[in-house]
Amino acid sequence: xxxxxxxxxxxxxxxxxxxxxxxxGGLTFEIETRRLSFRLTAPYSEERRSKAxxxxxxxxxxxxx
Numbered sequence: 001x002x003x004x005x006x007x008x009x010x011x012x013x014x015x016x017x018x019x020x021x022x023x024x025g026g027l028t029f030e031i032e033t034r035r036l037s038f039r040l041t042a043p044y045s046e047e048r049r050s051k052a053x054x055x056x057x058x059x060x061x062x063x064x065x
Contacts, residue, residue, distance in 0.1 A: 005029045 005027070009016040015035055020028035044052070056062075 002027050005031070 002025075005016065006018065008031075009018055009029060016029060016031040018027060019030045022028065
């Protein structure tokens with residue numbers, strides 16, 4: 001999310017700006033309220049996780065660590 005906000009702040013400086021860099025990896029952004037939204041998703045069921053894992057293995061997709 002830091003990278004996305006940083007890129008957005010560079011592209012739209014009148015709508016978003018980096019307000020602070022607290023060190024240790026934390027950044028603070030000020031963004032116009034109308035520009036921000038988020039959505040909560042329910043956790044995957046064990047069946048869905050298993051199907052997704054099988055599909056990823058079939059296509060050679062590995063999880064990032």
